[in-house]
Amino acid sequence: MKLAGSFLLLFFNPDAMAAHIYKWVDAQGITYFGAPPPAGQTAETVSTGSAMPHHAIPLMPPKEQAPSSQADPQRAIDRQVKNRVIAEEAERKEYCTKLRTDLAQMKINPRIHIEEEGKVRRITEEERQTRMSESEKRITENCQ
Structure with a gap:
């Protein structure tokens, strides 16, 4: 039971579960979020406070991204x-x-x-x- 309790603490601990999400802006000024950032891009880490793995974040490549309001x-x-x-x-x-x-x-x-x-x-x-x-x-x- 002690093992199950430790597992539950780990499972519900936001710091232990937080995925690293990055934010970057491309040459056209479009902001993207994802993990990991593209090579050669300067990115900042965004705190999500949740355990969403990077493969669950829907990201579209820049050419398929919805048009920006600009x-x-x-x-x-x-x-x-x-x-x-x-x-x-x-x-x-x-x-x-x-x-x-x-x-x-x-x-x-x-x-x-x-x-x-x-x-x-x-x-x-x-x-x-x-x-x-x-x-x-x-x-x-x-x-x-």
Whole structure:
């Protein structure tokens, strides 16, 4: 019975059961807890007051760790910029399609009518040539 009593004292003694847990921070500023610390890392010992063996502590390697709260705002900004770029690209494609369509119509149809001040009028050949060269210039600058 004396042996069983000693075993129970050892079992319930937090100092005897405490596992060594280490705390370290990686180059990105992410804090990790585990045992043992990775080689080459400066780590400090954390007192746990419990007998949790190191193999029971769930640790994820840095690349699998959940994103830190500091990275979340950056990811939101990245998504926002990416979405804006996608929207701008779609607008540019639509603009280029309209420019090319208008240019094709001006090239095959010399009788182009426009509305000015509530009246419809036919543009002159000089106006048509000017509009075609302006459209070609915009296509070259924006649609390649």
